[in-house]
Amino acid sequence: MEAKIRLENITHSFKETGLVLNGISLHVNDGEFVSIIGPSGSGKSTIFQTIGGLLKPEGGDIFLEGRRINGETGNISYMPQQASLLPWRTVLNNVLLAQELAGRTDESEVRTWLAKVGLSGYENAYPHQLSGGMKQRVAFIRALLSPQPIMLLDEPFSALDEFTRFDMQKWLLAIWEEKRKSVLFITHNIEEALFLSDRIVLLSPRPAKVIKEFKVPLNRPRTDRLLLDDSFLQLKREIYGAMKEGETHESH
Known part of the structure; x- marks a missing residue:
């Protein structure tokens, strides 16, 4: 099955700060909810800007439903932090x-x-x-x-307090379940990513590369009880451990 969107070995750098994206490859299938987690400043928003056509990647290709869209705008719907x-x-x-x-x-x-x-x-x-x-x-x-066939959600709940944020996560899932549009979601929050996603892509500190990908084998629809489930907590520990390991490798 052709992925809804696919990034192949995307690289990008800025004159002021050097290399930001270091060979990023990821995909989102039809009707799939995929989250990207990475440290602040790792390049998550730069990935979105390249997908949206605001930046043209220096290397690699972006395909939407099999069609190369490097540097093209108008192909995605976008929900920013504000x-x-x-x-x-x-x-x-x-x-x-x-x-x-x-x-x-x-x-x-x-x-x-x-x-x-x-x-x-x-x-x-x-x-x-x-x-x-x-x-x-x-x-x-x-x-x-x-x-547009895919939604990019850039930390849309980060400005909300914790209770409102969790209510919004539950609300988003309930609405998304009805339409099942393909989603690529940016977050810093491991719990948020686990609660919402089918898969999670973990990025290294800048310059960003994919450290690891996690499949989230939790049944839908998802409820509050999931947050205390053993399998949820185990996955949270695994992702946290992989993040810490990635940060340690990058600092050496």
Whole structure:
């Protein structure tokens, strides 16, 4: 089966800081949720910028559904750390934006999904009238309903407090289960990656290379109880150990 997106030996460097990506290879299959974990500054966001076409990799290739897309924009939907809603557009029109840019809109579909995520009645509200969690829900639905075949989620819950963050993780999974769009997710948080993902790709400190890949053999749908499950805790220890080992190797 052809992967939805595939990176083959991607390298990139910046004049100021030198090599950032050191031969990154990874893939996301159709309907799969894959997380990237790595230390701060390891190059996770640079990977997203190369996939999105904002940066052209110096070496290697990126394939979307088998087609090479190096340096091309418009192929992915993206949810950043901050919700990035346009303050002059209503909730409804913010969600419609991605569809407008692609040349098709479906207002009834947007209204249905806003209702599913508890935002019925907020269609005509503006971003400044929403809480942080509500803004993130709007941004997620915008990404989910955009026509591109893969979603890139860049630490979308990092600015939220721990309780809101876990609620948002559970909410994201419930919504994602319905549509099963292919997702590549960046996080620093091992628990978050385990709770959400089918696979986890672990990066070394900068310059980033893939240290290890973990399959997450936990059944879906996932619930709160999973966080105390022995298999969950064992996987968490394994990933933490691999991260520490990778950091030690890089420092020598």
